[in-house]
Amino acid sequence: MVPQLVFRDLTLGYERHPAIHHLDGMVERGALMAVVGPNGAGKSTLFKGIVGILSPLSGRVDRCGLDRRDIAYLPQVAEIDRTFPISVYDLVAMGLWRQTGLFAGIGTRERDRVHHALAAVGLTGFEKRPIGNLSGGQLQRVLFARLLLQDARLIVLDEPFNAIDTKTADDLFGLVRRWHGEGRTILAALHDIEMVRTSFPEVLLLAREAVARGTPADVLTPGNLQKARRMCEAFDDDAGECRVAAE
Amino acid sequence: MYDLLIGPFQEFEFMRRALAGTIALSFGAGPVGVILMLRRMSLVGDTMAHAILPGAAIGFMVAGLDLFAMTVGGLIAGLTVALLAGVVARVTDLKEDASLAAFFLMSLALGVTIVSMRGSNVDLLNFLFGSVLALDDPTLILMASITTLSLTVLAVIWRPLVLDCVDPGFLRSVSRAGAPAHIAFLALLVLNLVGGFHALGTLLSVGIVIVPATVGRFWAREVTGMVAVAVATGVISGYVGLLVSFHTGAPSGPAIILVAAAIYVGSVLFGPVGGVVPRLLPRRHLEA
Numbered sequence: 452m453v454p455q456l457v458f459r460d461l462t463l464g465y466e467r468h469p470a471i472h473h474l475d476g477m478v479e480r481g482a483l484m485a486v487v488g489p490n491g492a493g494k495s496t497l498f499k500g501i502v503g504i505l506s507p508l509s510g511r512v513d514r515c516g517l518d519r520r521d522i523a524y525l526p527q528v529a530e531i532d533r534t535f536p537i538s539v540y541d542l543v544a545m546g547l548w549r550q551t552g553l554f555a556g557i558g559t560r561e562r563d564r565v566h567h568a569l570a571a572v573g574l575t576g577f578e579k580r581p582i583g584n585l586s587g588g589q590l591q592r593v594l595f596a597r598l599l600l601q602d603a604r605l606i607v608l609d610e611p612f613n614a615i616d617t618k619t620a621d622d623l624f625g626l627v628r629r630w631h632g633e634g635r636t637i638l639a640a641l642h643d644i645e646m647v648r649t650s651f652p653e654v655l656l657l658a659r660e661a662v663a664r665g666t667p668a669d670v671l672t673p674g675n676l677q678k679a680r681r682m683c684e685a686f687d688d689d690a691g692e693c694r695v696a697a698e
Numbered sequence: 699m700y701d702l703l704i705g706p707f708q709e710f711e712f713m714r715r716a717l718a719g720t721i722a723l724s725f726g727a728g729p730v731g732v733i734l735m736l737r738r739m740s741l742v743g744d745t746m747a748h749a750i751l752p753g754a755a756i757g758f759m760v761a762g763l764d765l766f767a768m769t770v771g772g773l774i775a776g777l778t779v780a781l782l783a784g785v786v787a788r789v790t791d792l793k794e795d796a797s798l799a800a801f802f803l804m805s806l807a808l809g810v811t812i813v814s815m816r817g818s819n820v821d822l823l824n825f826l827f828g829s830v831l832a833l834d835d836p837t838l839i840l841m842a843s844i845t846t847l848s849l850t851v852l853a854v855i856w857r858p859l860v861l862d863c864v865d866p867g868f869l870r871s872v873s874r875a876g877a878p879a880h881i882a883f884l885a886l887l888v889l890n891l892v893g894g895f896h897a898l899g900t901l902l903s904v905g906i907v908i909v910p911a912t913v914g915r916f917w918a919r920e921v922t923g924m925v926a927v928a929v930a931t932g933v934i935s936g937y938v939g940l941l942v943s944f945h946t947g948a949p950s951g952p953a954i955i956l957v958a959a960a961i962y963v964g965s966v967l968f969g970p971v972g973g974v975v976p977r978l979l980p981r982r983h984l985e986a
Contacts, residue, residue, distance in 0.1 A: 502871040519872065526867035535736060535864040536920050545861055548872045553857055581919050582864075597868075 455480040455517070455605060455636040456501060460510035462693075463493070463500040469508060470496035472660045473695055478638065480515075483631040485647040486640045487671070488657035489680050494640035495527065497657065498607050501638070514605075520549040523603035525594055527610050533583045539593050540578040543568055546600030568596040573622065588619040595623050606630055608639040612646070624650065644671055658682035706944045712831050716940050719833045719841050719897050720954060723906050724932025726845035727890050729852050729925045731911030733883060736863050736921070740908050741795065745802040746884075747891045747904035749779035751809030751825065754895060758825075759816045765836050769892055776888035779805060809900070828899035828951045830940075837896050844893040848886050855879040860921060898951040905955035906932055913962050916969025931961050 456478040463471040471493040478484060486494050499505035500512055502524040514522070523546075544557060544565050551557060557565075569575055572592040582590060591611065598606060608627070612620040624646075631637055641647055647654055647667055654670040656662040658679035663670040707713045734743050753775025757767035779801045786797040813825050833841075852859075858879040861869040869876050887907070894903030910931035914924030939954030946953075967974050 499867075504867060504870040522871065524868060524871035526865065526871075530867045531865050532863060535860075536918070536924065537860065537864050538920060541920075542864065545857075545865075545868070548857075551857075552873075553875060554854060601872075 453480040454478070454513075454515055455482070457513040457515065458510070459513060461500065461507055461512055462509045463496050463505055464508050465496075467508065468690070469693070470659060471500065471657075472693075473510070474661055476655075476661060476664065478636060480636055481631075481634045482653055483627070483637045483651055484639070484653045484655060485651040485667075486638055486655045486657055487642070487644065487647055488662070491659075492657045492679065493659050494657055495609050498524070498609050498638065498640060501605075502607055517605055521604045523598045523601035523606045525598055525606075525608045525611055528587065528590060528594070528613070531582075531590070531594075533585075533590070535582070537582055538578065539569070539574065539580050539582060539585070540565060542582055542593055543596045543600065546597035549601060564600055565596075568599040569593075571599055571626070572596045588615040591615050591619065591623065595626055599626070603635070605636045606638070608637070610640050610642065612641065612643060620646075644676075647671065702945070703941065706941060712833075713940060713944065715833045715838060716830045716897070716950065717936060719830060719838055720906070720936025720940070721933050722838070722841045722845045723890070723894055723897060724910065724929050724936060726848035726886075727894065727907040728910055728914075728929035728932050730848060730883075730886055730890050731907040731909075732914055732921065732924045732928050733852075733859055733863075734887065734907065735911045735915065737859075740912075742798060743887060743891070743904045743907050745783075745798040746776050746780060746887055747895075747900055748802040748809075749805045750776040750888065750891055750895060751900045752805050752812060753778075753809075754825065754892075754900070755809045755812035755816075759812060765834075765840065765896070769840060769896075772892040772895060773888060775805065776891060777885060780884050780888065806900075824899065826899045826901045827949060828895065828897045828902060830897040830950045830954070831943075833897060841893045841896065844889050848890060851882055851886055855882050859883055898954065902951050902955050905958060906935070909955065909958040909962050910935065913958070913965045913969075916965035916971055916973050919971055931958060935961065 454477040458474045458476050461471060461474040462469045474497070486497065488494055496505065500507060501514075502522050503519055544561070546568070547557065547561055547564070550561065566575070566578075569577065572595050574589065574592050574596065577585075577589070577593075582593065585593065595611075611623060615623075627637060627639070639651075648671060651667060653665070654667050655664045656670050656675055656679055659682055662679045662682065663675045707717055731743070734740060750772035753771035753773065754768040755771070756775075757764065757769070757771030761767035779798075783798040783801050786792055809825070855875070858869060858873060858875040862876045862879065866876065890907060891903050894906050897903075898906060910928040911924070913931045914927035917927045918924045935954050935958035939957040940950060942948060942957065943950035943953040965973065968976070970976055
């Protein structure tokens with residue numbers, strides 16, 4: 452079993468308040484893992500810690516030799532400014548950052564890759580369209596096209612199938628399966644428990660700390676889900692200092 | 699027609715210098731203004747324009763109407779206010795816009811006080827509204843240099859600036875360039891305001907940055923197009939504003955900004971991208 456990510460007593464949060472508290476464990480290389488939990492469980496926070504956007508309050512994430520550019524991250528659509536005047540083509544081409552960096556040009560080969568990526572998500576002909584004119588499902592397809600270009604070994608998807616129709620979700624999940632087949636490691640935050648049961652071999656149930664981890668059948672039990680909901684409600688604005696952290 | 703449109707520039711060197719200065723300003727201020735607008739920081743530009751006043755005024759106190767002293771003073775004051783406002787916003791509960799507003803009012807009051815104590819009312823008017831018809835060689839070279847530097851630095855930080863606006867989470871996942879790009883951009887903003895200050899004064903220098911950028915929003919759907927429209931608007935405003943000033947005797951700086959404002963009003967009404975009239979005129983819908 453070769454690890455791709457190792458969490459060592461990891462605490463992540465905002466202004467000293469932990470959103471993920473003392474998380475230990477690892478993600479195997481090539482894993483396809485769903486991360487589930489109620490709102491406020493810390494799924495997005497964990498992902499931000501994994502991709503390096505958020506520094507740990509304590510503990511650490513060991514990325515096992517992965518460079519920042521080996522990680523592809525799909526943020527929640529809500530974090531994207533859809534009023535910004537940028538075309539579908541330009542947003543997808545940002546996925547070439549690994550090759551182009553700050554100012555390397557985009558040549559014929561790169562342009563072809565952008566067109567292929569758009570074709571792979573069914574958006575040929577949308578190149579010039581401003582992102583503000585896209586539906587939610589179309590924007591999600593655009594973001595998946597950008598992920599395709601990133602060609603990363605670890606892919607982190609934050610709620611990739613929220614508010615999109617079944618057809619789009621199925622199409623995009625086809626890409627996730629393809630990546631899994633290519634040996635890439637995939638983490639996806641999801642709310643659709645049925646999809647997790649049927650499509651993911653491994654689940655992490657999160658509620659500010661790990662509630663359970665394993666196969667969907669073992670993890671997604673009524674008892675565990677109930678426990679997760681209770682743990683999220685334990686958030687306290689007036690909490691004292693964590694004694695575990697002080698030891 | 700020749701006397702109306704070209705004669706003043708052929709006949710008078712100060713008009714040619716003024717035109718060269720405003721064209722130089724427009725090429726730097728256009729893209730800076732568009733990014734400022736798209737980052738929803740238009741009022742930050744206004745604040746920073748006022749923030750350079752006390753620095754330039756101290757330069758004036760120390761060395762009189764010396765280009766170098768006033769420029770360095772303005773730069774130091776502008777960058778200091780940007781930094782302090784950011785620090786106050788991060789170490790207290792005050793939001794950055796409120797913090798900037800407090801600093802800008804302090805800066806304006808301090809700057810006007812300093813100039814008034816040392817100089818005359820004419821000096822004060824020059825500080826507030828500039829003297830575009832009195833640009834000498836060193837000032838023109840300074841303005842052109844600021845534009846050259848702005849375009850060069852923007853070429854380097856353009857991608858992170860754009861990506862930081864549209865998808866900051868993604869940018870932070872692929873690069874650490876977001877914060878340095880933001881700081882470099884603020885420095886460029888201060889530089890362009892200092893360049894504009896010599897021609898248009900502290901109160902109006904932000905006009906050549908922001909007004910053409912807002913015009914761009916009504917004519918183009920993509921950032922590059924907006925920048926092109928903003929630069930063109932700046933150049934046209936400079937040319938027409940100087941002519942209006944020459945023929946009517948109106949003060950030149952305000953005339954330039956008023957022409958830009960007139961283009962803005964026309965764009966709000968008739969601009970093809972979200973203008974009022976195109977929205978009201980019924981057009982047949984497309985097939986797909």
